[in-house]
Amino acid sequence: MTEYETVVGLEVHCELATATKLFCGCRNAFGEAPNTNICPVCLGLPGSLPVINRRAVELALRIGTALNCTAQRSIFHRKNYFYPDMPKDYQISQYDEPINLGGFLELVDGSRVGIERAHMEEDTGKTTHVGGGGRIREAGYSLVDYNRAGVPLVEIVSRPDISSAAQARAYVDELRSILVATGASDGRMEEGSLRVDANVSVRPAGAAEYGTRCEVKNLNSLRSLERAIGYEVARQIALLESGERVAQETRHWDEGDGRTHALRSKEEANDYRYFPEPDLAPLVPDARLLAAAAEGVGPMPAERRRRLSELLKAGPEPAERRDGSTTDQVVTVVDLGLDELVHGAVTAGADPHLSLARAANEAAANPDAAKLLDPIAFAALLKMESSGQLSATQSKEVLAELMTHGGDPARIAASLGYEQMDTAALDSMVDDVIASNPEEWQRYRAGEEKVAQFLLGKVMRATKGRANGKLVAAAFAARRSV
Amino acid sequence: MGSSTENSAFGPTRNPWDTTRVPGGSSGGSAAAVASGMVPLAFGSDTGGSIRQPASLCGIVGVKPTYGVVSRYGLIAFASSLDQIGPFAATVADAALGLEVVAGHDPMDSTSLDLPSPQLLASLDDGVSGTRIGIVEDFLSDVSPECREAVVAAGEALAAAGAKVDRVKIPELLLGLPAYYIIAPAEASSNLSRYDGVRYGLRVDGPDAETMNARTRGEGFGPEVKRRIMIGTYALSAGYYDAYYGQAQKARTLVIRAFEAAYRSFDVLLTPTTPSVAFPFGSKVDDPIQMYMCDVCSIPSSLAGHPAVSVPFALSPEGLPVGVQVLAPALGETVMMRVAASLEAAAPRQARGPVTP
The missing domain is CATH 1.10.10.410 (Arc Repressor Mutant, subunit A)
Structure with a gap:
């Protein structure tokens, strides 16, 4: 049997964590009563006009900076299509002159995935087709919620550099941490803040030409992303092995039966008739905006993981590990933004491995509270544990209390009756x-x-x-x- | 849409000078209202000449300001990169006042210029001594004799008032009309797609959504609008974009550059507003190209985003008003309106409204 290699490119739509929508002052919020965060602009009332949200531009530039892209003068285009989720009947997007061009993302294993572009666009409304299997043509009726219409998005398009389902998952996982770390997004896939489409193809190993690709949609979690790509790769290889050809099409991942299904071509055959959006001026990132964007971008997770791992080399490796591997702990701590806490605690004299373990496990249970922890107090507690003054169980109890109410670890230990028995x-x-x-x-x-x-x-x-x-x-x- | 109001859903407007003739369009209703003395001031929207052409045909003043001087927020969009709101009035001073009032920055319109309203009235009567005026020869050949003669006479009147009047050839301006009739329909096709019977506009029901959509758009839009939606949709389609929309944008750039070159030598340019005086109802409605030709002189400044004003200057042998058009570079409203005021002073009083139908 021929050996095949997998070629995957991902398109990730990321909802920006702005207070308001991209072109109007409506609240950008998830899960509110349908059609409550709407106004003439995001409803496309005749006579209304879009005005760009400066904060959204700043966050888009932050994403570009974090992904090592080049920021450039950009323009918006109208993407025309006839569907009820866009009240204007066109989506304002970027086409051939996007705000961020070229770049790369470094994954946990050190591999790099190229970034083609990261452009801005507005989100669509949410349609619910009732009856007829959820398709608009067969539906008894359809409901539209325009709360999401006009929410700012950045679409991050990777190069076809991804060679396995697992790497695709690692890419999205890493991208998610970056988006969260830059404050650009809350990264919640389950709420649709992050939506992934995968372009999947296979080719005989070493072939110069790409195989025919399929675009897989409806990937609502990292797990479904990995499963869907795995399924799609197997399906395409089976087709080729039986002498058939892969048809270029859009396929829908069905979480229930674990397969991808071709969408009706009638629904996908679109000519978007892109043309420059005359209602918006070109976006020229000025020095102030670029500075604000750069300021919002600290070291990237890959760099922070390196720094944290360096720190651990300083201390002795503990004989026994009960709380998972050091690598996992490093990833978790950086992902939750608790690495500064660990660095602070170690600087204050705490044991690096113990700091990491407590941050990755106990502190991670409540990351919002953990971020507010005073590293000095955290270090004082860890020192009490290392010296045997507190048992591990007691130390965890004190930490929980420290995270909820703050205070001095020694006093908390005493108030819990953990003063050392003579x-x-x-x-x-x-x-x-x-x-x-x-x-x-x-x-x-x-x-x-x-x-x-x-x-x-x-x-x-x-x-x-x-x-x-x-x-x-x-x-x-x-x-x-x- | 169109140059005669014959495409209006509410029926045609009649020209107060001769009710068997069109008032021009598309803002012909506003023009007729001012020309008949119903109101002293009215506003219209000008995409390719929809203020200036009816102003000319109705013997009144019509101003299309620089793109971005008046907010478009609230204006039903036809061709967003061209649409501008401007005043109609019986006199240049009234039109200038009207424009001063509505001009200025609007944060709700991203294309609105962040500038204070132009001060036009203050220098309106300062005269044209030393002002460099270019008569655009390219628009003198294919227009009716009375329209050509009005421009020549206007040049003489301005020269007599102390202006330096010369002739200039700007053949690129003739690219404006074909470019416009790609760009404007392209934008219109996008702007009008929301009128589908569900979201906005008329609704004509049907047994299913597709039939309802088709009936709604079939009955809700007149033939001229449908024609433009089809032209625009075609011009933007994959495989045709470069040949049509792309070419039209290049032509638009050529028009802008030609204006730039001309304005190095001239402060304002003078052209006929329209190729003919008001025409009888029905005479052009079956010939869209003839109808489109009505805008040949007014379109170039629309494509460039420049201001232009039509001023009534003469009467045709049949007693119909003839306007002349003053063009200026972007934000050149002040000098443009001053030239318009000089023309008004030199024009016979009977050439301008209001008139009693």
């Missing part, structure tokens, strides 16, 4: 447990390690969890070796 009290507690559980003690002495947990549990229960587990375990171990 050694004498602990010793007598251990002796009591040995005395009242002679059978288990003998088994432990005979080398039955799992009984240790039972004995430890007794002490913990007696101290209501205040005892430091490590110290208690050490006390039992010391008595056994006598």
